[in-house]
Amino acid sequence: MPLVTTTDMFKKAYEGGYAIGAFNVNNMEIVQGITEAAAEEQAPLILQVSAGARKYAKHVYLIKLVEAALEDTNLPIALHLDHGPDFETCKSCIDGGFTSVMIDGSSSPFAENITLTKKVVEYAHANGVVVEGELGQLAGVEDDVNVEHHSYTDPDQVQEFVETTGVDSLAIAIGTSHGAYKFKPGQKPQLRFDILEEITRRLPGFPIVLHGASSVIPELVQKINTYGGAMPDAIGIPEDMLRQAAKSAVCKINIDSDLRLAMTASIREHMALNPADFDPRQYLKPARSAIKDMVQRKIQNVLGCSGKA
Ligand code: G3H
Ligand code: 13P
Ligand code: ZN
Numbered sequence: 001m002p003l004v005t006t007t008d009m010f011k012k013a014y015e016g017g018y019a020i021g022a023f024n025v026n027n028m029e030i031v032q033g034i035t036e037a038a039a040e041e042q043a044p045l046i047l048q049v050s051a052g053a054r055k056y057a058k059h060v061y062l063i064k065l066v067e068a069a070l071e072d073t074n075l076p077i078a079l080h081l082d083h084g085p086d087f088e089t090c091k092s093c094i095d096g097g098f099t100s101v102m103i104d105g106s107s108s109p110f111a112e113n114i115t116l117t118k119k120v121v122e123y124a125h126a127n128g129v130v131v132e133g134e135l136g137q138l139a140g141v142e143d144d145v146n147v148e149h150h151s152y153t154d155p156d157q158v159q160e161f162v163e164t165t166g167v168d169s170l171a172i173a174i175g176t177s178h179g180a181y182k183f184k185p186g187q188k189p190q191l192r193f194d195i196l197e198e199i200t201r202r203l204p205g206f207p208i209v210l211h212g213a214s215s216v217i218p219e220l221v222q223k224i225n226t227y228g229g230a231m232p233d234a235i236g237i238p239e240d241m242l243r244q245a246a247k248s249a250v251c252k253i254n255i256d257s258d259l260r261l262a263m264t265a266s267i268r269e270h271m272a273l274n275p276a277d278f279d280p281r282q283y284l285k286p287a288r289s290a291i292k293d294m295v296q297r298k299i300q301n302v303l304g305c306s307g308k309a
Contacts, residue, residue: 001074001075003070003077003078003097003099004076004077004099005078005099005128005129006046006099006100006130006168006207006252007168008076009044010168010169010207010252012308013207013305014205014249014251016308017246017247017248017304018308019245019250019251019252019253019302019303019304019305020045020046020251020252020303020305021038021046021253021255021302022046022047022082022253022254022255023048023259024049024050024082024254024255024256024259025048025049025053025062025066026056026057027057029263029284029287030259030263030288031065031066031068032288032291033288033289033291034047034259034291034295035047035069035075037291037294037295037299038073038075038299038309039075040292040296041306041307042306042307042309043075043307043308044075044077044305044308045078046079046100047069047077047078047080048079048080048081048082048254049062049079049080049082049093049098050082050083051081051083051084053082054089054093059093063096063097066079075309076309078099079097079098079100080099081098081101082102083102084101084103084104086116087103087119087123090103090124090131091120091123094127098129099129099130100129100130100131100132100168101120101124101129101130101131102131102132102133102134103116103117103120103131103132103133103134104171105117106134106136106137106138106173107137110161113134113135113161114160114165117131117133117161117165117167118164118165118166121165121166121167122166125166130168130169131165131167131169132167132169132171132209132252133162133165133167133171134171134172134211135153135157135158135161135170135171136151136152136153136173137151137173138173138177138178138211139178139182140177150173150175150177152174152195153174153199155195155199158203159202159203162203162206169251170199170203170206170207170208170209171208171209171210171211172195172208172209174191174192174193174195174196175190175192176191176212176213176237178212179212180214180221180231180236181234181235182212182216182236184235185233185235187235189235189236189238189241190241191237191241193244193245196208196248196249199249200249203249207249207251207252208248208252209250209251209252209254210245210254213237213242213245213253213254214236214256214261215236215238215239215258215302216235216236216237216257216258216261217236217258217261217262220258220262220265221234223265223268223269224261224264224268226269227265227268228272229268236257236258239302243301243302243304246303246304253298253303258294258298259294259295262290262291262294263287263291266283266286266289266290267284270286
C-alpha cells in the first residue's frame with residue numbers, strides 16, 4: 001500500500017471515537033518497533049519526523065525506512081512533518097514524499113500565523129498533501145525552544161483560523177506539554193477539557209491534534225535511574241485523561257518522550273547487566289522490542305485504534 005494522507009484516518013477516528021498515534025521516528029530500530037506494534041494491532045499509523053530528526057538521519061534515509069515499513073506491513077501509514085518551522089521545510093517535505101506536514105506558527109502573532117499557514121496549505125493542497133496548523137502554545141522543551149508556560153488555545157480564534165487558512169487539522173494547547181517534565185513535583189496533572197469542548201462546539205466534525213501527550217511511565221524513569229541515570233522527578237499526562245481525549249474530537253495524539261524513555265531504559269539496563277557487551281545489535285534488539293511494547297500499550301490503553309487499519 002502507498003503512503004496515505006490522514007484525511008480518511010481522521011474521518012474514521014472522529015466517527016469511531018478513537019485516535020491515531022503519531023510517533024516520532026529517528027532511526028531504523030524506532031521505525032521497526034513502531035510498525036511491528038501497529039501491524040500486530042492492525043492499527044492505522046502516523047510516523048512523524050521533526051526538523052531535528054531530518055538533520056540527524058537525513059531525509060532520504062527516513063523516507064527509505066518508511067517505504068520499507070510500508071512494504072513490510074501493508075498498513076495505512078501517513079508520513080508527517082512534525083513542527084515544520086517554516087515554509088521551506090514544509091515545501092521540502094511535500095516535494096520529498098511526505099503526505100502530511102505541520103506548519104507550527106504557534107509562537108507568531110495570530111495574523112502572521114494565519115499568513116504563513118495559508119501559504120503552506122496552498123502549496124500542500126496543490127500537491128495532494130494535508131496540513132496541520134497550531135493555535136496556542138504548549139509549555140515544555142521542543143528542539144531548541146523552551147516554553148515556560150502554556151498559552152491555552154483561545155476558542156474565539158479557532159473558526160477564523162481554520163476557515164481562513166484551510167488547514168486539515170488543528171493542534172491545540174489544553175495543558176499537555178513537550179518532554180518528560182510536564183508538571184512540577186506535587187502538581188496535579190490536569191487537562192482543560194472545557195476548552196476542548198468549546199473548540200469542538202465551534203468546529204463540529206473537525207479533527208483536533210494533541211501534542212506533548214506522553215504519559216512518562218514512572219517505572220521507566222525508575223529503571224533509568226536504577227541503571228545509572230539521574231533523571232529528576234518526571235510527570236506526564238495520565239493515560240486515562242488521554243483515553244478520554246481520544247474518544248472526543250482529538251484524532252491525532254503525538255508521542256515521542258515515552259519512546260525515548262523506553263529505549264533509554266532498555267539500553268541502560270542491558271549495558272548495566274552486560275558490561276562487557278560491545279555489539280550494538282545486542283542492545284538495540286531489546287531497545288526495539290521496548291519501543292514495540294510501548295506502542296502496543298498506547299494503542300490499547302490510550303488510542304483505542306486496534307483493529308481499525
Ligand atoms: O515535539 C517534538 C518532538 O518530541 C520531536 O523532538 O525536535 O528533538 O526531534 P525533536
Ligand atoms: P511528548 O514529548 O509528550 O512525547 O510529545 C511529543 C510531541 O508532541 C511531538 O510533536
Ligand atoms: Zn509536538
